Amino acid sequence: MNSIVVQNLVKRYGEVEALRGISFEVARGEVFGLLGPNGAGKTTTIKILTGLTKPTSGRALVAGFDVVEEPMEVKKRIGWVASEVIVDDELTGWENLEIQARLAGVKNWRERAAELLKYFGLSEAANRPLGKYSTGMRKRLEVAMAILHAPEILFMDEPTVGLDVGARVGLWEVVRQINKDFGVTVLLTTHYMEEAEQLCNRIAIINKGVLVATGTPDELKAKYGVDVIELEVDRPVDTAKLAAFGEVAMSNGKVLIKTGNAEEKVAEVVKAVEGIKSVRVKKASLDTVFLNLTGATFEGEQADIKRLYMKVRMARR
Amino acid sequence: MIDQLYALYKREVLKLFRSRFMWAMILAQPLMWIIFFGNSLAGLPKGFLAQYFGVDNYLAYMLPGMVTISMMTAGTFASISIVIDRRLGYLKRVLTTPTPRSAVFLAKALGGMTRGLLMVPVILALGALLGVHYKIDWGALVAWLAGLLALGIGFSSLFAVFTSNTSDVHAPGVIANFITMPLMFTSTAIFPREFFPTWLKALSEVNPLTYATELGREALIYGSAPSTTALAALALFAVTTTAIGIVMVETQLSPD
Numbered sequence: 001m002n003s004i005v006v007q008n009l010v011k012r013y014g015e016v017e018a019l020r021g022i023s024f025e026v027a028r029g030e031v032f033g034l035l036g037p038n039g040a041g042k043t044t045t046i047k048i049l050t051g052l053t054k055p056t057s058g059r060a061l062v063a064g065f066d067v068v069e070e071p072m073e074v075k076k077r078i079g080w081v082a083s084e085v086i087v088d089d090e091l092t093g094w095e096n097l098e099i100q101a102r103l104a105g106v107k108n109w110r111e112r113a114a115e116l117l118k119y120f121g122l123s124e125a126a127n128r129p130l131g132k133y134s135t136g137m138r139k140r141l142e143v144a145m146a147i148l149h150a151p152e153i154l155f156m157d158e159p160t161v162g163l164d165v166g167a168r169v170g171l172w173e174v175v176r177q178i179n180k181d182f183g184v185t186v187l188l189t190t191h192y193m194e195e196a197e198q199l200c201n202r203i204a205i206i207n208k209g210v211l212v213a214t215g216t217p218d219e220l221k222a223k224y225g226v227d228v229i230e231l232e233v234d235r236p237v238d239t240a241k242l243a244a245f246g247e248v249a250m251s252n253g254k255v256l257i258k259t260g261n262a263e264e265k266v267a268e269v270v271k272a273v274e275g276i277k278s279v280r281v282k283k284a285s286l287d288t289v290f291l292n293l294t295g296a297t298f299e300g301e302q303a304d305i306k307r308l309y310m311k312v313r314m315a316r317r
Numbered sequence: 318m319i320d321q322l323y324a325l326y327k328r329e330v331l332k333l334f335r336s337r338f339m340w341a342m343i344l345a346q347p348l349m350w351i352i353f354f355g356n357s358l359a360g361l362p363k364g365f366l367a368q369y370f371g372v373d374n375y376l377a378y379m380l381p382g383m384v385t386i387s388m389m390t391a392g393t394f395a396s397i398s399i400v401i402d403r404r405l406g407y408l409k410r411v412l413t414t415p416t417p418r419s420a421v422f423l424a425k426a427l428g429g430m431t432r433g434l435l436m437v438p439v440i441l442a443l444g445a446l447l448g449v450h451y452k453i454d455w456g457a458l459v460a461w462l463a464g465l466l467a468l469g470i471g472f473s474s475l476f477a478v479f480t481s482n483t484s485d486v487h488a489p490g491v492i493a494n495f496i497t498m499p500l501m502f503t504s505t506a507i508f509p510r511e512f513f514p515t516w517l518k519a520l521s522e523v524n525p526l527t528y529a530t531e532l533g534r535e536a537l538i539y540g541s542a543p544s545t546t547a548l549a550a551l552a553l554f555a556v557t558t559t560a561i562g563i564v565m566v567e568t569q570l571s572p573d
Contacts, residue, residue, distance in 0.1 A: 050413045052572045072415045080413040086406040090332050102324030103414040 001064070003028045003153050003185035004049065009058035011044050011209075018044040020209040021058065026187055026202075031179050033200035034189040035286075037294050041209040042189035043083070046157050049187070050080050063152050076105070079146035079184075083158035085138045089131040093122055093141050096130060097148060104149035116144040120174075136167035143171070147178060154178065156188040160195060172198055193286035203286070207294040217286060224293055225284030227262030231255040235275040245269055260284075321416045322423055329398070329428030339432070347440040350383050351376065351447060354507070369509055372538050377449040381461075381533025382506030384440050385526050388465055389500065391433030392472030393493040395425040396480040403484045409572045422477055422566040426559065429473030430466060437465065441537075452540030460543035461529075461536040467555035468529045472496075474555075474562040481562075481570045506530045525554040 004026035011019040019041045026032040034042050047053045049062050051071035060067045063077040087096050094113065101109030117123045120140040130138060139159075146154060156175070160168040176199065178184045190196055196203050197217050204214040213220055229245070231237075232254055239248045239255075245268070246259030255273075259265055262281045270276060333339055358366075358375040370378040399421075402408045411421055445451070479492045501507070503517060504526030510518055521527045528547035535541045 052409055052412055075413060075415040078413065080410070082406060082409065084406060086410045088328065088332075088407065090335055091328065095328075095331060099324045099328050100410075100414070102320045103411060103416050105320065105415065 001028050002026060002061075003030070003063060004032075004187060005059075005061040006045075006049075007059045009045070009048060009060055010056045011041075011048060011053070012056045018209055019048075019055070019058075022206065022209070022211045024204050024211060024214055026185060028185055029179070029183050030201045031175065031186040031188070031199050033196040033203040034187065034206055035191065035193070035196050035203055035290060036189075036206035037191060039208075040206045040294075042206060043157055045206070046080075046155050046187070046189060049074075050078060050155055051075055076149075077152045079149070079151035079154040081142055081146045081154070081156040081159050083161050083189075085135065085142050087130050087138055087142055087145070090129060092127050092129055093117065093133070094126045096141060097145060100145040101148050106149045109148065112148055113144075116148060120144050135162055136164065136170075139163060139167065139171065140174075143174060147184070150182065151184065153185045153187065156186065158189055158191070160190070160192065168195075175199055193290055197286050205290065205293050212293045213289075220289050221284045221286065222260070224289040225286070226258045227260060227284050228282040229257040229259060229262050229266055229269055230280040230282065231257070231269070231273060231276055232278040233273060233275050234277055237273055241272060242269070318417060318420055321414075321420045322427075325411070325416075325420060325424030326427050329424055330431060333428065333432060333435075343432075343436050343439055346387065347383065347436060347443055350379075350386075351440075351443050354383075355379055355447070369511055371509075371534070374449060376444065376447060377538050378509075378534070379507060380440060380444045380449060381537055382504075382526075382530045384437055384465070384533055385468065385504070385506050385529040386497075386501055387436045387440065388430075388433035388469045388529070389472045389497055389526060390493070391436065392426075392429045392469065392474075392476045393489055393497070394432050395429030395473035396476035396489040396492065397486075398425055398428060399477055400480050400484060400486055400489055403571070403573060404486070406573070408570075412572045418566050418570045419563045421570065422474070422481070422562055423559075425477050426470050426473035426562065429476070430469030433469045434465065451537050454536055454540045454542060457532065457536035457541065457543035460545075460548050461532040464529050464532045464548055464551040467551040468525060471525065471551070471555040471558045474558040478558070478562045478565050481566050484573070500524055500526055504530060525551060528554075 002025045006022060006024050008021045008023055009019050010017070010021050022041070022045065034045060036042050048055050049060055049067060051067050051074055054068055062074045065073040067074050088099070091099070097113040097116070098109065101113060106112065117126050120143070122137060122141060122144070125133060125137060130141065133141065159175070160171055163171065172195070175186055175188070179186050188199065200217065202214065202216055203220060205212050205220070213224060215223065237255055242248045242255070242257060245265050246257050249256045249258070257269065262283065266279065266281055270279060355376040361375065363373040366375060367373045372378050408421070412418070475496065476489065476492060480488050503520040504524045505521055506526050510521055513521060528550045532543055532547045535543050
């Protein structure tokens with residue numbers, strides 16, 4: 001059974017079309033990643049799936065219930081972690097958990113809250129107001145609040161934004177455990193490729209309100225990513241000879257060969273070229289896939305900023 | 318619904334009791350009114366006061382009116398609190414749980430009412446300290462307290478309705494000015510009806526502040542039996558505003 005079914009979802013905010021008919025399915029027990037640049041429609045999708053806003057058209061089923069027809073049934077079965085940490089800073093950790101538990105209709109909340117505080121290493125801080133917590137602690141408490149009622153599906157909107165490396169890896173571990181031990185389906189959004197690769201069984205890449213690709217990380221890399229063999233040589237190379245291995249390009253005096261399965265080909269490449277000083281293999285990554293599909297080019301942006309800065313400096317004179 | 322309302326109301330109360338500024342306001346506001354306004358008519362002849370105000374001490378006359386006005390102004394916090402929750406994203410947190418929107422609204426209304434009620438004992442104690450003699454009618458006292466509950470929840474609902482769909486922090490203040498000023502001056506909270514021109518008299522008779530104030534005077538100052546009409550009027554006010562609020566909020570309350 002699918003935990004989430006999204007069919008041709010459209011969301012318009014006035015003139016702006018945030019979602020232009022996206023469709024995907026998330027199987028029960030999956031960790032599904034929604035990847036995209038800022039403003040791609042990730043948060044809008046989560047808002048519709050959690051019942052915070054209604055789609056303009058299209059249909060979405062969460063845990064088997066229609067989000068528009070039966071939002072309360074959906075909300076009983078989901079947990080939600082926001083990208084900005086949303087908790088009540090004036091209340092203590094324990095009080096935040098109590099309120100969340102009562103809102104979610106958890107009966108034996110005291111036991112569960114105590115367990116979760118222990119699990120997240122927050123037992124000692126339980127009676128301190130959240131305003132005195134560190135960002136990492138606040139995030140952990142927010143996750144505890146989201147799973148307090150043992151949801152079937154957990155929505156995490158950019159869960160690791162603003163966390164340090166340790167806290168981020170810690171949260172990944174939590175997501176894996178929640179998913180593995182309790183069979184909770186997870187839908188998370190992120191723009192960290194590494195995060196998606198670490199956590200997700202399947203990924204959908206969204207750009208400007210359209211899903212541009214869906215698949216496992218390996219599938220996406222095979223389909224849209226490229227490996228690169230980078231050679232440093234001390235004499236001119238016959239590029240025509242190398243064309244058999246893949247697309248060849250020169251950059252800063254280095255030879256770049258774009259290819260699939262670089263590890264397998266590298267030995268032959270080395271045999272075919274004379275005067276090699278160094279060899280590097282860059283594997284296809286979700287980064288290259290992401291850039292490939294969303295058309296975000298960092299070089300272009302940097303050039304623009306440089307020009308803008310020049311203009312500002314001129315204007316000051 | 319009950320458990321969710323309880324949770325959200327508990328949140329309001331916890332936050333209320335932890336705010337030092339709130340306590341400062343609860344103590345300071347009555348003090349200002351009593352010291353400055355309460356003494357503004359001290360020079361009037363006692364006979365004149367007794368004839369037109371029904372009691373020879375203006376402070377005694379004004380005290381129930383002040384309680385009424387405080388209940389009304391405390392209601393503005395219900396709408397401020399909704400706007401703040403929206404800006405902090407807390408409304409999103411609540412609305413991703415199976416909590417009806419009306420529970421959010423009612424918790425705010427009850428929170429505003431609670432805030433107002435906290436001022437009542439302070440005002441009465443300050444009054445006693447400054448020489449107001451209370452002539453208590455116990456039946457009227459019970460009716461008055463019930464009336465204040467109705468007034469508090471009624472005004473909190475009224476204010477909250479206007480901000481159920483905005484995240485503009487200026488909104489509550491603007492709304493409050495449009496509601497509190499005219500209602501204050503068209504009621505008998507600070508001056509007797511006998512002074513009013515006919516049109517103002519008519520307005521004062523459809524003003525909930527008038528009814529709450531008169532109940533208070535019966536309970537504390539005149540020591541006479543409660544007016545059931547006043548209590549009924551206040552109940553009607555509370556039920557109407559709350560009902561409108563619930564209907565509006567169920568369709569209008571936006572999480573962000």
